[in-house]
Amino acid sequence: MSNQTTFEPKIVAFLCNWCTYAGADLAGTGRKQYQANVRIIKLPCTGGIDPLFLIKAFERGADGILVSGCHPGDCHYNTGNYHARRRWNVFKPLLEFCGINPDRIQFSWISAAEGGKWVETINGVIDAVRALGPFEGYQKINAIGPAGSGEGFVSSSDKGCECK
């Protein structure tokens, strides 16, 4: 965030390995362009996404999140996306109740064949979050020390606890 005049949002996208990730890949091989504000995290299934992942992304400086998986009925593990959908049904209203704008956290179904839909969706998310501005509220409390000093996806202090 050094001397930027225009705000460029940071979006974290949690994508299912079997559909949306392949869909985003298809957009790439099809040479479709989309905005470069997204960092993709590939996961085996949307059903494996703990809501804490999403909170953690905000904590680490994301301005918006997209979670995307297989269309209902297409899950590689049969029912993972159904379970995920049930979770979001209560988790999203909870975040909204805490004052997080619903546009900052979005969900979609994108199949491996829908490269076009991926481009459209992710551009839509990026534009919506750009219009909202940075998620300053969270980024301020995220910082240790004076407000606003925490920046970037991984700060040096965070690296310490990434040991695996």
Place this chain on the structure above:
Amino acid sequence: MIEALRKKAEELLRSNTVNVVFGYGEGSTPERTRPVFITKPEDVNKLTWNQYCVYNLTTYLKRQETRKLGKPAIIVKGCDAKTVIVLIKESQIKREDVYILGVTCQGVGEPLAVKCKACDVHTPRIYDDLVGEKVENKELSFDERYAELDEYEKMSEKGKWEFWQKQFEKCIKCYACSNICPLCFCDRCIVEKNQPQWIDPSAHARGNLSWNVTRAYHLAGRCINCEECQRVCPADIPLNLLNKKLAKEAEKNFNYRPGYNIDDELAMSTYNAKDNQDFVK
């Protein structure tokens, strides 16, 4: 009613139906009660019952210390009985391993606890024995049950954020909320995991949202709104508002009310192909 309760407890202990009775005893001042664990029939006079019996004793069903005492009989109000149902549904206790001593209740606390204003289980929905006169359970409407949330849901987005940040920044991460919660029974809580560390353990405002939201979320479709978390919170954070919001969403979306019916499938461990997905693009 106290006499009936003591008599029943004595009977259960003498006949060896149970090894211990979890109940309420006199506190240090008249407007307080404390949990008591009666193991000898001659001690049943320590049991009491009055409008200050606000606690949910079912939290002792999960604790190792009290489990060691043997098969318990537990005194439950209508709301506490819902917890027992959820615990049975979640395989934490077996129905036959606990003797449920239900008491009818018209509300507790002085002034009346918030949970009692939206209560529609004056007579427990599950019990082995009922003490007290049976009270008809008056069914409240959906709106009446969640009326407490109205003013908070009407706030602007900014208002909500500021309100909750102000609440969360008071949090000292003492984890009293999850300690008291009868439905928080993981042997190892996510806050204790540090490789990787999901929730910042310091009392800095950072991580307070993650802790409080995660605590609430883990109770989605399970919390029966006994308000114990809120009662014990030393920082006076209105935690039950979060729980209530989740209960509202669970009922709205899945038509599920935890603890009301022992035959219902748990909301968050199942799914329905027709679940709402209006918010999914």
